[in-house]
Amino acid sequence: MKKTFITHSLEETQKFAKDWLASLPFESDEATIVGLYGNLGSGKTTFTQSVAKELGIHSSVTSPTFVIEKLYETNHSHFARLIHIDAYRLESGRELQTLNFEDLVDNPNNLIIIEWPENIKEILPENHLKILCEFVDENSRKFEVQ
């Protein structure tokens, strides 16, 4: 089932992230993995920062483009860790395997959010959650949750 949300400000994106987080089922015995699909500037990092805020992460969540993967401890009751991956510069998932990606996937208390997931599709579980992000106009972004 697809659901589409259009936000017209950063505050609305924050609210969308809050509602999305609250809607997640915690029933998996593996990490919750979310692929954020969409072009440059479509709001992927902004959405991730909004989720981080909801998880009680106070350190600033910057784009991990140059380090590929960043891990934050949260004070959320289920998701103990947020892992933010930016695969923009990766050509395959092989590089992530050297970063213990599989160990991260094994832990149900991990929330893994991935920008440019299409670049590492061969290591992503097929049933990962997908959000399509789209630029609408200067202050508006569309998020399609699949």
Ligand SMILES: Nc1ncnc2c1ncn2[C@@H]1O[C@H](COP(=O)(O)OP(=O)(O)OP(=O)(O)O)[C@@H](O)[C@H]1O
């Ligand atoms: N409603 C909105 N929701 C989210 N971001 C918005 C909104 N309106 C404007 N913006 C702006 O859009 C930009 C989105 O940039 P962001 O870094 O999140 O994109 P991205 O998809 O991560 O791009 P990249 O592929 O380069 O990593 C930010 O500068 C943000 O302030």
Ligand SMILES: [Mg+2]
């Ligand atoms: Mg980004």
